[in-house]
Amino acid sequence: MESQCRPNVDGVHNGVESHVKVVEKPRSVGSSSEFVLRILGLLLTLIAAVVAGVDKQTKIIPLTLIKTLPSLHVPVTAKWSDMSAFVYLVVSNAIACSYAAISLVLVTMLGRRGKGGRVLAVIVLDLHMVGLLFSANGAATAVGVLGQYGNSHVEWKKVCNVFDSFCHHLVASLALSFLGSLSFLGLVLLAILNLHKKSSTK
């Protein structure tokens, strides 16, 4: 049976199985992929938060107060802060973006010298960002669907036929946020794969 003897730290074998090929594994497999995913997560959540955060549209709506009198034309503005689900989307993306920036600095600074506990903390926080972003996407999408189609059962009328530009921007923000959350999901997947590889090959 083949021996599993490893070299000492100074690179000298124990002198028994010199034929065993020793290949030094890099500390973090796929660290460039991690860097790309973290940058993507940062950019996508940043743009998603900005696109939703500046989303605003004013329309002149005809308003009938008394049937015998002509309609009044009043300006009505739709903005992201009118709906709690959109506020949640902006805040969640802002949190994820800030975290991505901090974790990017941390991961770059720690690099190969990174202690296990700190690396683990980053993975766990990545996982929490997945939960946060997916719930925000779900919330904003649910309200977006109501805005697009309305709901006759509760008599909630659709509004995207009036505020079309506002809705288009929101859809763009949602798509970016969804891609951003996939980046964080990718980061967790990558970390799991790396840990699994390390635990099974060591």
Next chain:
Amino acid sequence: MESQCRPNVDGVHNGVESHVKVVEKPRSVGSSSEFVLRILGLLLTLIAAVVAGVDKQTKIIPLTLIKTLPSLHVPVTAKWSDMSAFVYLVVSNAIACSYAAISLVLVTMLGRRGKGGRVLAVIVLDLHMVGLLFSANGAATAVGVLGQYGNSHVEWKKVCNVFDSFCHHLVASLALSFLGSLSFLGLVLLAILNLHKKSSTK
């Protein structure tokens, strides 16, 4: 410097460092915690899906067709299938519950003989359940908030003042679904901790 020589599979040392204490690690640390979390995930998502799936309330609502005539009293029913976000909540919890049952059988059957690839597949699927459940929770909560408070900006009136029992059941389902998603989050966290422990102690 101390040698890092490990024993062969048959337990025989290479005959150099017999003083090195060899402690056999269990294959999966915290497997009982995993079992409990998986059972919890199964039960919570099952009850959440059932509670939301049977949620239905009929109320007699006064309806005024012509102002000069007395109001008509018509029965109006609120049910989960009226709102796409609630359908998503029920379907997501049903998927997560079914997956929890299958994965429970798989994990129990595989046990210590489980191959690395299969164990990894279970962790990755657990992670996807986190994303699915958190997005469903977000969607249903966003619509639930609208049902509870309404939104004056888009003239969506609150409905929970009329369908109170329906809303209470939905809140219960949401709380259960949230706890269920925390169970899956716990499963992923546990898997990451186990893999990290294995990769650093081996």
